[in-house]
Amino acid sequence: MSSSLLSKRRRVSGPGSELDSDCSSAYSVMSEVPSGPTQGMSKNNTEIHIDEDLYSRQLYVLGHEAMKYLQTSSVLVSGLRGLGVEIAKNIILGGVKAVTLHDQGTAQWADLSSQFYLREEDIGKNRAEASQSRLAELNGYVRVCTYTGPLVEDFLSGFQVVVLTNTPLESQLQVGEFCHSRGIKLVVADTRGLFGQLFCDFGKDMILRDSNGEQPLSAMVSMITKDSAGVVTCLDEARHGFESGDFVSFREVQGMCELNDIHPIEIKVLGPYTFSICDTSSFSDYIGGGVVSQVKVSKKISFKSLLASLAEPDFVITDCAKYSRPAHLHIGFQALHQFCTQHSRPPRPHNEEDATELVTLAQAVNARALPSVRQGNLDVDLIRKLAHVAAGDLAPINAFIGGLAAQEVMKACSGKFMPIMQWLYFDALECLPEDKADLMEDRCLPRQNRYDGQVAVFGSDLQEKLAKQKYFVVGAGAIGCELLKNFAMIGLGCGEGGRITVTDMDTIEKSNLNRQFLFRPWDVSKFKSDTAAAAVRQINPHIRVMSQQNRVGPETECIYDDDFFQNLDAVASALDNVDARLYMDSRCVYYRKPLLESGTLGTKGSVQVVIPFLTESYSSSRDPPEKSIPICTLKNFPNAIEHTLQWARDEFEGLFKQSAENVNQYLTNPKFMEQTLRLPGNQPLELLEHVHCSLVLQRPETWADCVTWAYHQWHTQYSHNIQQLLHNFPPDQLTSSGTPFWSGPKRRPHPLIFDVSNPLHLDYVMAAANLFAKTYGLIGSRDRASVVTVLQSVHVPTFIPKSGVQIHVSDQELQSTSASVDDSRLEELKATLPSPEKLAGFKMYPTDFEKDDDSNFHMDFIMAASNLRAENYDIPPADRHKSKLIAGKIIPAIATTTAAIVGLVCLELYKVVQGHRKLHSYKNSFINLALPFFSFSEPLSPPCHQYYNKEWTLWDRFDVQGMQPDGKEMTLKQFLAFFRMEHKLEITMLSQGVSMLYSVFMPATKLKERLDQPITEIVSRVSKQKLGHHVRTLVLELCCNDESVAGGKVM
16 A cells, blocks of 8 residues: 555546546445445445355355345455455455445556466556456456555445555554544454554444354243242253343243334353343243243444554454464564654564564653553564564465455445454464574575565575475365465465365356355356366466366275375364364375364364374364254154254255165065065165155146145145144143143144145246156146146045054153064065056156255245144244255355464464474464454364373274285284284284174184184175275274273274
């Protein structure tokens, strides 16, 4: 940004002050912008359109209301070096109304260290103008303009948010005072080598609509007292999760009905199942029931101006181990601004003369500071390090600070999430060499190449190491794209002998474009890995990246074999499921390769670094499994929309996938009947009943048959089954303890009556009929009128509940009940099923659930099926957006979190490449940008075990040479003897994968047979699979006893 002073008038002299051709003048740009983001609609009150296909995953983070505020907001980003372009990229992806790029400087070689939208041919061009077209491609809904004139007041007045980067402090203060006086939100961001700074001023009266973005909690009520502060007790099925100060509302309370209509009430938590509310002494007596729900209540928060906050700062702590550093860096950054103003440059890299001068300036700033800010003992060593690296410009630091800054812009626009109050300082000094003597000034001087900003911090030696690295990137989604971008910027695998291999089997979908920023609309349906690789070659033509479309797993170990892994330097995981992460972790442990593991969930993100022999592995600790919904709750006693949605998903799988798969198995597998009859319990009868229904009773011939089937299915699920349930458990039934059966979590249902004029009823029939038709290869229809005509001729017999039908009340009761098999019915089914020969050429078409295609009837069925069942049980329904989130198990995602997390990943990469060996040098991290919350911790050491006097961890193993000097392979007997002689260990059990090769409990005949067989032969026989040609090593797990008979398990 220019250092020109703020003035009242807009100067228009010379070509440098004119706007980009996309925007003819500052006034024409601003004339389209609303006066403030306080309205969810545009000025003419027309409803704002949100492209849910594009913003799908972000909407699950922000919500529709916040998204509408974003789409009425115009943002100015001043300074288009690496940090500025990162912020602009993230907010354009986020979907604000307009972004204006401002910069009066020209591109230099040092900019290419982190400015990923500048090319070598752009050197000497204006940074904003050179970046505009590439940024504009990110989101067609966002108008992206450039401006190269001074930041005058009438120009600034048209923005809701102003972002300043790489801006002198004097200009920051001038812009800051103007913005504060006019209610314009201000974000100031700066990065200096391994240091970052962020400041927010969102005005005197910012409206905070939702501080954390979490889904509102709810609980079921069991008791409410009449008191001056009524005490609410919730059912003890689960803790209520509320906090003191939360606001709640009530519904369905019986007796004390006054609570059902009252405004949100502030609560005080008394315990995990109790909390107090308002005065209930004058209310009616509580009888029973009730649901209490958390309500998000808006509140005002006030910010100090930049000038006031500079003198009396409030800090957000990013690292508790560095608790005192923000105050020292607050002084240091002010001194750094003075140094740059006096010399028109930052301190020279690792130059002791400049470092000494900066320390002197910092001491003077400290002496002038208010007593509350003044440091009694200024951290001189920290200030010297700031001077040493201040000339640097690092892509990972810009990614982290840029992700945070962009999230603050979105908070400013929308009022969603708690802003940073008001200063944040960050450093990653652990990235410097552990041996400080490795950094000499002459190795950090600029060389007029794209890595100058990085060499200024780490020197040329690290740059050479980075160029030679061989990395494996697993996944090319949101994290994968950010990893590849950062790798290209830092020069990883960009030199002789270097290589990056990226694999991802997925293709690009529209919903990816909102955060996987290497992809464009014209890339939809292309392979992610190919497209991402091509995109980063544009960012840095020197990168050596090879793209593949392989799933990583046991089936591709012939591709990712010993040679492949042994040639790697490390692995960066960008996977989206735990099983794949565990597999990659196991490969990295086996091959003893570093693993950089990361993940995001909305505004939350984490990084784990795994270093051989130094840290534990990813699989060393696991999150607790998700709490599953009891089967009986799903089948008969739902009490939340999550229950009805899961039931609808199960219905989809059973009706439109599993049934078709079972029929195809019956038709193609000669051993189907034999294998089916071996199944335990009542499963053979249930399976054959389903096959019989699909092939005999319900097989349609026409579209009208499919409509008829769907109509009967509707009556079965929403009328007949409910009538049967109420027959078994009448409304007035009591439990053995005398309490009403239909109370607490058991909501008493009511049967529905089909109404052809009810859109939801017809939605179910339309979706179910079309999906049913597809499984039989029949053509469906979208003509609702013709479906209504068919339904008028369909008769559904009156249902009469049956006696003797068993309905289980709990899963424990279900599991303790032994099902009796009706052998006569089983034989009848076997006899009446048409033989596969008679159905030659016939097959069914299983349907795999796909949530993101709104034309395939999948979500139509899920939403209708779930909401009809919710109506049965008087559960509030869910809209399509929420239904898709829950039923589709969608992971909320936003570009800001991804950028920040990958920045932290790449800071750890610097340490890995340098070979840091001190555990405290590395940082595992967890962040939540919504709160905001940051946690950095030292990785855990691997658990250490011992046998005799030898210690071992998960990184240790026994290496045994399978081929003996005579060229013959070691037999099982020789293998057991080897451990007995060499390690004094008696093997009691030996396995390979899931195959048991040896056990002391093995029958004598089988043991005698195996003892003289080679290990590989035993493995092939037991696993019933031949070893692939790529297999050079067998991984065996053994349990053994030492001479003290202490058992142990060793890999």
